[in-house]
Amino acid sequence: MKITNIVSHILKHDLGEELGYSQQYYSKRSAHLVEIQTDEGIVGWGECFGPGNVAIANKCIVEKVIQPLIIDYDPLDREVIWHRVYNLLRDHGQKGMVLQALSGIDIALWDIGGKITGQSISKMIGGRHREKVAVYGYGMMLRKENIDSLTSRFAEEAATIKTSGYVATKMKIGLGIEKDLKLAEAVRKGIGDDFKFMVDANHCYTLGDALYVGRGLEELNAFWFEEPLAPEDCIGYKELRKKLDIKIAGGETEFTRWGWRNLLENRCLDIAQPEVCALGGISEYVKVITLAHSYFVPVVNHVWGSDIAVAINLQLLAAMPPLPGGLYPAEPILEFDTTYSRFRDDLLTNPLDIKGQVKKNDGYVSIPDFPGIGVEPDRDFIKKYTISE
Numbered sequence: 001m002k003i004t005n006i007v008s009h010i011l012k013h014d015l016g017e018e019l020g021y022s023q024q025y026y027s028k029r030s031a032h033l034v035e036i037q038t039d040e041g042i043v044g045w046g047e048c049f050g051p052g053n054v055a056i057a058n059k060c061i062v063e064k065v066i067q068p069l070i071i072d073y074d075p076l077d078r079e080v081i082w083h084r085v086y087n088l089l090r091d092h093g094q095k096g097m098v099l100q101a102l103s104g105i106d107i108a109l110w111d112i113g114g115k116i117t118g119q120s121i122s123k124m125i126g127g128r129h130r131e132k133v134a135v136y137g138y139g140m141m142l143r144k145e146n147i148d149s150l151t152s153r154f155a156e157e158a159a160t161i162k163t164s165g166y167v168a169t170k171m172k173i174g175l176g177i178e179k180d181l182k183l184a185e186a187v188r189k190g191i192g193d194d195f196k197f198m199v200d201a202n203h204c205y206t207l208g209d210a211l212y213v214g215r216g217l218e219e220l221n222a223f224w225f226e227e228p229l230a231p232e233d234c235i236g237y238k239e240l241r242k243k244l245d246i247k248i249a250g251g252e253t254e255f256t257r258w259g260w261r262n263l264l265e266n267r268c269l270d271i272a273q274p275e276v277c278a279l280g281g282i283s284e285y286v287k288v289i290t291l292a293h294s295y296f297v298p299v300v301n302h303v304w305g306s307d308i309a310v311a312i313n314l315q316l317l318a319a320m321p322p323l324p325g326g327l328y329p330a331e332p333i334l335e336f337d338t339t340y341s342r343f344r345d346d347l348l349t350n351p352l353d354i355k356g357q358v359k360k361n362d363g364y365v366s367i368p369d370f371p372g373i374g375v376e377p378d379r380d381f382i383k384k385y386t387i388s389e
C-alpha cells in the first residue's frame with residue numbers, strides 16, 4: 001500500500017461572541033483536519049493543533065513540505081515516516097508548527113493502520129484498560145466585561161456545568177492577580193464546596209505572581225493550577241512546585257519525547273498534559289506517556305479542536321495504563337470544552353454526543369471500539385465550513 005495524496009482541510013465558523021484566555025480574545029472557531037489517501041482507497045483522518053492563521057501555515061507544511069517527503073511510502077511504516085520527517089526538518093523546527101503538522105499526518109496514518117487491521121487505536125496501542133471515562137467540562141472563558149458582571153457570569157456558568165453532569169470543571173484566568181482570585185472565588189461559590197474545579201492561567205504569570213495566586217487557590221481548595229508560568233521557565237515551575245501544595249499542571253505547549261524529558265527530569269509538573277495533535281502525533285504521544293509514567297507523573301491529556309481530536313483522545317484514554325495500579329486506581333479523565341463549537345457537535349457522521357452522554361451517565365462517556373480513530377467526518381459538513389485561503 002502507498003500514500004498517494006495528503007490534503008489539509010481548514011474549517012472555520014463565527015462564534016457569535018468574543019471569548020478569551022490570558023493571551024487574547026477571539027471570535028472565530030477553527031479546526032484543521034488532515035486526510036491521507038492511499039492507492040487502495042483507504043483514507044485516514046488526523047487533526048493538527050493550531051487555530052486561525054497558524055492552521056493556514058500548518059496546511060502549507062502538511063501539503064508542501066511533508067507530503068513530498070513521504071509520498072509513495074507505505075502508510076503502515078509510521079515510525080519510518082515519523083523519523084524521516086523529523087530528521088529532515090529538525091534544523092527548521094524541533095518544536096512548534098512543524099510538529100503540529102507532523103502530528104496530524106501521524107494520526108491519520110494510525111487511522112489507516114486501524115482500518116487495515118480492523119483494530120481501534122486503543123487496541124493497536126496494546127488494549128483497553130477501560131470502556132468508559134469521566135469527563136470534566138471546561139468553560140468560563142474571559143470576556144470583555146467589567147469584573148462584576150464577569151464574576152456573576154462565571155458563577156452561573158460553573159453551576160450550569162456542574163448540573164450538566166460533568167465530574168469537574170475548569171476556568172480561565174488572566175485579568176491580573178487580584179481580579180483572577182475574584183473570578184476563582186466566584187466559581188467556588190457557584191459550584192459549592194463539594195465539586196472539583198481547576199484553574200488555567202495559560203502561562204501569564206511570573207513566579208512571584210503565580211505564588212500569590214497559587215496560595216489564594218489553595219484557600220479555595222482548587223484541584224490544580226494549570227500553566228501558571230511560561231513554558232520556557234523550567235526552573236520557575238520547579239520552584240513553584242516546592243512552595244505550593246496545589247498541584248501544578250502543564251505541558252500542552254511541549255513537543256516530542258525530548259521536550260518532555262526536560263520537563264519530567266526536572267520535576268516541573270504534578271500533572272502532565274500532553275497534546276497529541278501538537279507534540280508529534282500518536283507515535284510520539286505513546287513515548288511521552290511512557291516517559292511521564294516512568295517518573296510516576298499522572299497524565300491528563302490536553303484536548304482541543306474538533307470531535308476528531310476528542311475521538312482520538314478517547315482512544316488514548318482507553319489505552320492509558322493505571323498509575324501506579326491498585327484496587328481503586330485514580331482513573332484518567334477527558335477534557336471537554338463546553339463552549340460553542342459546531343466542529344464538536346455536528347462534524348461526525350456518527351456523533352460522539354459527549355454532552356448527551358455526560359448528562360445521561362453521571363459524567364461518563366463510552367469509548368468507541370471501531371477500526372482506527374473510530375469516527376468519520378461528514379464530507380458535506382467539511383465542504384460547507386472549509387475556508388478558501
Ligand code: CA
Pocket residue numbers: 200202226227252
Ligand atoms: Ca490549558
